[in-house]
Amino acid sequence: MKIEVHLWSGLRTLTDGLEKVEVEASNTGELLDALAKDYPALVPVIEAGVSIAIDGRIIATGLMEPLRPDQEIYLMQRLKGG
Amino acid sequence: MALDDRKDTDFKFVGTRPDRPDGHDKVTGKARFGADAHAPGMLHGAIVRSPHAHARILRIDTTKAEALDGVKAVVTRADFAHGLSGEFGFVLENVMAGDKALYDGHAVAAIAASSALIARDAAKLVKVDYEILPHVTDVDAAMAESAPILNSSYADASVPEGLHPNVVRYHESGHGDVDAGFAKADLIIEDSFKTEATHQGYIEPHACLATLGSDGKGELWCTTQGHWIAQKTCAALVGIDTSQLRVTASEIGGGFGGKTTVFVEPVALALSRKANRPVKIVMNRSEVFRATGPTSSTSMDVKIGMTKDGTITAAQGTFRLQGGAFPGAPMEFSAMCAFAPYALDNVQQIGYDVISNRPKQAAYRAPGAPMASFAVESVIDELCKKLGLDPIEVRLKNASREGTKASYGPRFQRIGLVETLEAAKSHPHYSAPLKPGQGRGVSCGFWFNHGGETSVSLALSEDGTCQISVGTPDIGGSRASMALMAAEVLGIDYENFRVTVADTATLGYNDVSHGSRVTYASGLATIKAAKDAVNKLCKRAAAKWGIPEDAVYWEDGCAKPSGANAGNFDPIPLAEITKNMGSTGGPISGHFEATPEGAGVSFGTHIVDAEVDPETGKTAVVRYTVIQDAGKAIHPTYVEGQFQGGAAQGIGWALNEEYIYGEDGRLQNSIFLDYRVPVASDLPMIDTVIVEVPNPGHPYGVRGVGETGIVPPLAAIANAVSAAAGVRLRHLPMSPPRILRALKAQTRED
Amino acid sequence: MKNTHVTTTINGDPVEYLCDTRETMLDVLRDRLNLTGAKEGCGTGDCGACSITVDDRLVCSCLMLGVEAEGKKITTVEGMAEGENLHPLQKKFIEYAALQCGICTPGILVAAKSLLEKNPNPTEEEVRFWLAGNLCRCTGYDKIIRAVMDTAADMRGAS
Numbered sequence: 001m002k003i004e005v006h007l008w009s010g011l012r013t014l015t016d017g018l019e020k021v022e023v024e025a026s027n028t029g030e031l032l033d034a035l036a037k038d039y040p041a042l043v044p045v046i047e048a049g050v051s052i053a054i055d056g057r058i059i060a061t062g063l064m065e066p067l068r069p070d071q072e073i074y075l076m077q078r079l080k081g082g
Numbered sequence: 083m084a085l086d087d088r089k090d091t092d093f094k095f096v097g098t099r100p101d102r103p104d105g106h107d108k109v110t111g112k113a114r115f116g117a118d119a120h121a122p123g124m125l126h127g128a129i130v131r132s133p134h135a136h137a138r139i140l141r142i143d144t145t146k147a148e149a150l151d152g153v154k155a156v157v158t159r160a161d162f163a164h165g166l167s168g169e170f171g172f173v174l175e176n177v178m179a180g181d182k183a184l185y186d187g188h189a190v191a192a193i194a195a196s197s198a199l200i201a202r203d204a205a206k207l208v209k210v211d212y213e214i215l216p217h218v219t220d221v222d223a224a225m226a227e228s229a230p231i232l233n234s235s236y237a238d239a240s241v242p243e244g245l246h247p248n249v250v251r252y253h254e255s256g257h258g259d260v261d262a263g264f265a266k267a268d269l270i271i272e273d274s275f276k277t278e279a280t281h282q283g284y285i286e287p288h289a290c291l292a293t294l295g296s297d298g299k300g301e302l303w304c305t306t307q308g309h310w311i312a313q314k315t316c317a318a319l320v321g322i323d324t325s326q327l328r329v330t331a332s333e334i335g336g337g338f339g340g341k342t343t344v345f346v347e348p349v350a351l352a353l354s355r356k357a358n359r360p361v362k363i364v365m366n367r368s369e370v371f372r373a374t375g376p377t378s379s380t381s382m383d384v385k386i387g388m389t390k391d392g393t394i395t396a397a398q399g400t401f402r403l404q405g406g407a408f409p410g411a412p413m414e415f416s417a418m419c420a421f422a423p424y425a426l427d428n429v430q431q432i433g434y435d436v437i438s439n440r441p442k443q444a445a446y447r448a449p450g451a452p453m454a455s456f457a458v459e460s461v462i463d464e465l466c467k468k469l470g471l472d473p474i475e476v477r478l479k480n481a482s483r484e485g486t487k488a489s490y491g492p493r494f495q496r497i498g499l500v501e502t503l504e505a506a507k508s509h510p511h512y513s514a515p516l517k518p519g520q521g522r523g524v525s526c527g528f529w530f531n532h533g534g535e536t537s538v539s540l541a542l543s544e545d546g547t548c549q550i551s552v553g554t555p556d557i558g559g560s561r562a563s564m565a566l567m568a569a570e571v572l573g574i575d576y577e578n579f580r581v582t583v584a585d586t587a588t589l590g591y592n593d594v595s596h597g598s599r600v601t602y603a604s605g606l607a608t609i610k611a612a613k614d615a616v617n618k619l620c621k622r623a624a625a626k627w628g629i630p631e632d633a634v635y636w637e638d639g640c641a642k643p644s645g646a647n648a649g650n651f652d653p654i655p656l657a658e659i660t661k662n663m664g665s666t667g668g669p670i671s672g673h674f675e676a677t678p679e680g681a682g683v684s685f686g687t688h689i690v691d692a693e694v695d696p697e698t699g700k701t702a703v704v705r706y707t708v709i710q711d712a713g714k715a716i717h718p719t720y721v722e723g724q725f726q727g728g729a730a731q732g733i734g735w736a737l738n739e740e741y742i743y744g745e746d747g748r749l750q751n752s753i754f755l756d757y758r759v760p761v762a763s764d765l766p767m768i769d770t771v772i773v774e775v776p777n778p779g780h781p782y783g784v785r786g787v788g789e790t791g792i793v794p795p796l797a798a799i800a801n802a803v804s805a806a807a808g809v810r811l812r813h814l815p816m817s818p819p820r821i822l823r824a825l826k827a828q829t830r831e832d
Numbered sequence: 833m834k835n836t837h838v839t840t841t842i843n844g845d846p847v848e849y850l851c852d853t854r855e856t857m858l859d860v861l862r863d864r865l866n867l868t869g870a871k872e873g874c875g876t877g878d879c880g881a882c883s884i885t886v887d888d889r890l891v892c893s894c895l896m897l898g899v900e901a902e903g904k905k906i907t908t909v910e911g912m913a914e915g916e917n918l919h920p921l922q923k924k925f926i927e928y929a930a931l932q933c934g935i936c937t938p939g940i941l942v943a944a945k946s947l948l949e950k951n952p953n954p955t956e957e958e959v960r961f962w963l964a965g966n967l968c969r970c971t972g973y974d975k976i977i978r979a980v981m982d983t984a985a986d987m988r989g990a991s
Contacts, residue, residue: 099929101926101927102926102929104934105925105926105931106918106926108931108934108937109909109918109922109925109926109931109934109937109938109941110869110909110910110912110913110918110922111867111868111869111870111908111909111910111938112869113934114868115868115871115935117862117868117871117872118862118868120866198859198863199852199854199855282969283969284933284935284969285871285873285879285881285933285935285936285967285968285969286871286873286933286935287872287873333933333934333935334933335871335873335933335934335935335936336932336933336935336969336970337933338969364872366872366875367873367874367875367876367878367879557932557933558932558933558970559929559932719928719929719975720929720932722929722975723929723932723970723971723975724932726971726972726974726975727932727969727970727971727972729972730969730971730972730973731969753874753876753878754873754874754876754878754879754967755876755878759967759969760972760973761963761964761965761966761967762959762960762961762963762964762966762968762973762976762977763957763960763961763963763964764964765960765972765973765974767974767977767978768972768974
């Protein structure tokens with residue numbers, strides 16, 4: 001299914017100016033794979049580590065979280081702490 | 083994750099304040115920290131460090147050192163793995179320089195000898211020929227066109243064209259239209275701020291004891307926030323398989339983020355392999371300052387527009403962080419945390435990660451957030467002053483709530499910022515009269531918190547007691563919290579538990595004790611592991627009674643039949659079941675392995691009163707109150723301790739602590755006498771208020787509390803000092819000379 | 833290098849050792865006598881984690897040479913409890929959570945005991961200034977100061 005993903009605006013230069021893209025995915029792992037496939041310039045960003053927020057719940061690393069089209073999905077930089 | 087064992091009220095053990103299980107060992111000197119280990123035949127290591135900020139290493143001559151009696155091994159970069167890339171590559175380059183020394187204190191060689199004195203003498207005999215290169219240590223200077231290039235290959239694809247190669251990463255985020263937002267403002271303030279680098283300042287220097295044989299099997303004892311990451315990193319750096327290196331975490335004498343990586347550990351392993359003897363390395367304080375992770379220093383611009391009634395119409399921030407000689411300065415966290423406390427229609431934040439000739443920055447408690455908060459909350463304070471508005475009312479008016487679109491993108495789930503602000507407003511501190519020469523400051527702060535890979539194992543003993551193995555080093559009383567949560571599930575007293583921080587061979591992978599994750603993630607895992615054991619206990623009772631498993635439930639430490647239909651049986655206490663568990667199906671243990679993804683963000687509000695002496699420029703913090711959302715405080719005394727510790731470190735950062743580099747690029751204050759952390763006579767009592775707005779992602783509502791407490795102090799104190807001194811302070815630390823300069827500059831302006 | 837023979841008393845026990853004249857008392861305690869309760873946080877007398885008493889005087893053992901112990905009476909954190917009974921300060925530190933990581937705790941306990949022996953009724957300010965040579969990075973000192981004040985009150989009540 002089509003999932004709408006909000007990107008952080010710094011990624012615009014890697015996605016032909018888009019801050020919001022649509023990809024085919026049913027979970028977080030598929031979403032990252034689809035982003036990498038559709039926007040190859042994002043590969044180093046994804047490899048450097050990203051997190052995904054699903055309706056405000058921040059998934060730091062999980063690739064198996066199911067997604068639905070009605071959810072608000074944000075790509076974020078990978079969280080770490082002290 | 084199913085939260086079937088969710089519980090918000092009626093706790094029996096959670097929320098009490100028992101003695102910590104490791105207290106006795108720690109007050110008697112028995113607890114074994116990093117430097118407290120010995121091994122038969124042990125050698126002592128010493129490290130040769132660069133005295134130059136930036137220099138090409140032309141030749142390392144170790145002949146004289148090797149000729150000294152008692153010297154058993156010398157290693158240089160050639161003795162480590164080759165061809166590493168990514169973070170492992172950076173860490174290796176940092177623990178042992180390759181072609182270039184990149185900062186004052188960068189390791190270039192190491193010695194193992196039969197005594198610490200001989201190792202130290204031998205280190206002085208290593209002759210290194212350097213070609214000195216131009217250096218840069220300031221973040222703005224490192225971005226300037228004329229700056230020397232440290233490494234032209236570090237910049238990634240995110241960096242816009244036209245920037246200096248020292249700018250290695252770029253972040254930009256936000257939403258709305260800031261120009262349109264500023265157009266609606268009645269008052270816009272735009273200002274620039276700087277903060278100097280500080281060190282985590284843990285009292286225990288890095289230390290380890292390593293054994294590695296030519297068979298590729300090793301043992302490592304070290305002080306670390308995460309022994310699995312140490313295992314993984316060290317194995318890669320010395321070129322062995324991860325599972326062949328068993329790492330045991332010592333008691334840890336403070337970390338605060340600085341012990342989330344390795345420094346001396348791979349060096350000791352390489353020396354041990356070469357000498358075929360155990361090798362111990364203990365850093366001295368100067369090495370800790372010169373070569374282990376300080377924070378980033380920053381240069382920041384913040385612009386905020388506000389209407390007369392206190393509504394923020396737009397906010398914009400640029401955060402430039404130097405993170406030493408390698409990529410990784412947490413500028414994206416500065417950017418994402420900066421405006422997070424506020425519900426903003428128009429916001430934009432930009433971050434630059436800049437390399438310079440300083441040690442590789444390491445995480446420090448909410449990395450990146452305190453500095454950004456200082457800049458943002460200072461501007462908000464100034465706006466409140468100019469518009470004649472109450473700083474807490476303005477923050478309440480703009481506060482992020484559940485459903486608010488965060489400055490970094492997604493919507494907030496249940497959060498407790500408003501509750502902390504309300505508590506601040508009604509706290510007696512906020513309405514207490516100030517004496518002449520004193521000023522009051524407030525600030526909010528935000529941090530994300532983290533989950534991470536977590537494995538917990540819990541084994542019942544025949545006598546009905548319980549051993550819990552966790553993989554997160556106990557940096558502030560977490561053993562007590564684990565035992566409390568397990569007691570809550572099993573329904574037996576706290577004293578029945580023994581909690582052990584297990585080594586890497588005993589338990590599955592555990593992420594580092596960082597990101598305020600221990601009570602959240604290891605706690606969640608402990609609850610789930612205890613629940614797993616409870617299910618097995620119920621099963622044994624069901625078998626004994628000859629009823630279905632689901633007709634048995636667990637309450638008050640006993641298996642009970644669930645209602646009349648299940649049958650009329652007397653409850654069986656835990657110890658009755660474990661007594662003969664070996665012959666009723668085998669030992670009973672509970673396990674949990676997962677990566678919990680519901681850490682739940684956290685907010686705090688601090689109030690501080692400061693008094694500034696206009697003659698000397700010295701600031702005294704006279705009253706301090708920390709108010710923070712803990713979700714649910716498992717052991718409230720240790721939660722208070724985290725609040726107080728965060729505030730104290732923030733006070734040091736705001737008023738005293740800074741890395742001072744000379745023109746020669748060398749660190750000038752590498753001992754505690756010159757790098758002055760707050761001492762007992764510098765501080766007042768630190769009052770705390772624990773707000774509890776449960777985190778929906780934890781069975782008992784826990785939010786991490788370790789990091790958020792260091793986010794508000796920098797700004798809160800700067801606001802208090804600015805009020806007391808009558809002049810805005812824009813550069814941390816606000817040391818006496820800086821305050822005097824600001825007072826003088828203001829007099830000239832007047 | 834020729835070592836020096838030293839005869840001294842540590843926590844009430846007669847002790848003899850050989851040490852290099854460059855070794856500090858802290859090195860000797862930790863590396864030669866396996867008394868690792870005293871910690872090295874700085875090696876320059878700034879952090880107090882190595883606090884011991886020498887003839888009842890509070891000293892940073894990193895600033896004293898091992899050979900200087902000759903004929904002296906040394907006490908360390910290991911000598912604080914009497915048999916299985918913890919010193920009241922030790923008990924109170926646990927009860928008040930006056931430690932988080934615990935690395936500064938041995939030094940602070942030795943220093944606080946020394947304070948209470950000299951001044952059984954210190955003010956908060958006196959406690960803060962006495963302990964100003966003992967760095968703690970975890971607690972913000974709040975619970976440490978309270979633990980020392982309350983122990984002092986208890987000990988006054990008991991005597």
